[in-house]
Amino acid sequence: MSDNHETPELWLHNQICFAVHSTAHAFAAAYKPHLDPLNLTYPQYLVMLLLWEKDDQSVSELGKPLFLDSGTLTPLLKRLQxxxxxxxxxxxxxxxxxxxxxxxxxxxxKQKAICIPHEMLGAMGLNVEQVIALGKDVRKLGQALRQN
Amino acid sequence: MSDNHETPELWLHNQICFAVHSTAHAFAAAYKPHLDPLNLTYPQYLVMLLLWEKDDQSVSELGKPLFLDSGTLTPLLKRLQxxxxxxxxxxxxxxxxxxxxxxxxxxxxKQKAICIPHEMLGAMGLNVEQVIALGKDVRKLGQALRQN
DNA sequence: GTCAATTGAATTGCGCGCAATTTAATTGAT
DNA sequence: ATCAATTAAATTGCGCGCAATTCAATTGAC
Known part of the structure; x- marks a missing residue:
């Protein structure tokens, strides 16, 4: 049995986990050219989004929506500082x-970052309605995974 | 302007990139209890999936479908060894x-891992058709991001 | 008021992921 | 046949992410 015609459930390209995983990395790579000029990494950009929404938050307040703890945030915040x-x-x-x-x-x-979402939309090859619909499904999947 | 009612395009929870990003982490966390008994991390599991499909591959052959290079794979493979x-x-x-x-x-x-996809399906709160449809959309998004 | 339990961050250790560089083997042009 | 260019891995350095532990400040039971 050198090959694997019997177990398609184990094929990498059939795994939705891998589709999500690799698309997440593709996002980070696609953001990079937009974030490099701002001296931000992608995770740092997510933190800045939260602070632009609401300034003056604690480490754990920032961590809650991001699903991150101080182990990740403390060094990241020191770099932003x-x-x-x-x-x-x-x-x-x-x-x-x-x-x-x-x-x-x-x-x-913030003023320099405000154009990024629109630029990224172009790279996604989707219209706004499709992005909203897909985002909704993906978020729902994430919630289910965290719950079960 | 302490708050941010004017720029919803910058709200974290509106970003599909973050939905994908956090769902990817939720997947890794959901796999963990299934992979720990096998002494595999999630990225190591992905490599094993490829080897179960086709044994005897080079580092770059493994890296191509995973979008990973030797910088990541070499130490990971040493750990699998x-x-x-x-x-x-x-x-x-x-x-x-x-x-x-x-x-x-x-x-x-492989025999111990073969039940994992089915177990994960339960945690996703979706039926097979929904997983296939969503996976297709997510993969398409990843491809678009890599292309543009 | 005192001391145990809790809370919020910080720290440590490890693995992943990327970029840039290095090393060794191979190929190809001359 | 020789040497430059290419190729495949490995290495180095840095940042993210998680788990476990530590530390200090606060809270609460008594």
């Missing part, structure tokens, strides 16, 4: 909490 | 090429 986009200051009322706020440079960056 | 699932031997006709073959343990592992 080193780049000059955020401040990290201890909460006055609770010294355990680290408050993440945007610097002026971090706020200004 | 250390676990005892694969052999790494230089090609006799071309010493540059590393031939990856399954050990007996690696071949035997």
């Amino acid at each position: 080193a780049t000059g986009y955020i401040n990290r200051t201890r909460d006055v009322n609770d010294e355990r909490v680290m408050r993440i706020t945007l610097t002026d440079a971090g706020k200004a960056l | 250390a676990t005892g699932y694969i052999n790494r031997t230089r090609d006799v006709n071309d010493e540059r090429v590393m031939r990856i073959t399954l050990t007996d343990a690696g071949k035997a592992l």
